[in-house]
Amino acid sequence: MTRTRRLGTIALAPFFCLTLAASALAQSEDELHEKKAPAKPRCPLIEDPAGNAGPNPIDFIRLFVDNDATQVYFRVDFAEVPTGTWTAGLYLNTDLDQVTGCDVGIPQLNGSEYYVGFSNPELAPAFVGDVRDCMSGSDDFPNNGGAQMVLKGRRATISVPIETLQILGPSEGFLAWFSGGGNFGPAVYKYAF
Numbered sequence: 001m002t003r004t005r006r007l008g009t010i011a012l013a014p015f016f017c018l019t020l021a022a023s024a025l026a027q028s029e030d031e032l033h034e035k036k037a038p039a040k041p042r043c044p045l046i047e048d049p050a051g052n053a054g055p056n057p058i059d060f061i062r063l064f065v066d067n068d069a070t071q072v073y074f075r076v077d078f079a080e081v082p083t084g085t086w087t088a089g090l091y092l093n094t095d096l097d098q099v100t101g102c103d104v105g106i107p108q109l110n111g112s113e114y115y116v117g118f119s120n121p122e123l124a125p126a127f128v129g130d131v132r133d134c135m136s137g138s139d140d141f142p143n144n145g146g147a148q149m150v151l152k153g154r155r156a157t158i159s160v161p162i163e164t165l166q167i168l169g170p171s172e173g174f175l176a177w178f179s180g181g182g183n184f185g186p187a188v189y190k191y192a193f
């Protein structure tokens, strides 16, 4: 089981970027009707400058999110190739209600139902856990919740079945924040079908 309470700095994606993301999403939804292809992210959902991670083994700089009909894809960019012992995670508030879910004691970060944990793949596989009580583990859902990670250079891509993120209740998206070398976010992502 993984205890998930790490508090640090908070960074919000610039407003203009969120505006662009929303605009791009609307455009992509229109394109979907014609092309039947998954939307591609054009702007990070959350970002943070490089070089400010201090002694942490990872330096988060960008999170992209997109989805197809069955999976949501989290693409995390680090400033440097992550090596050695490192862990990171995404907290997902899937009912967009910050009163329900994990209370971390920081109002804007409260309310997560799921935790997507990942680390050096040589150490442990990625998983999706139920974090409503602020504890989560790889055995919370069958088959690690269906999470899979590919680490390529400075980018980790984690796929999670949307079905898993709807086990605890209906959801059309989530409020996400990244935990690793600090706390970054939150920002809202709505599924595009």
Ligand SMILES: [Ca+2]
Residues within 6 Å of the ligand: 093, 094, 095, 096, 097, 098, 099, 100, 101, 111, 112, 113
């Ligand atoms: Ca919630």
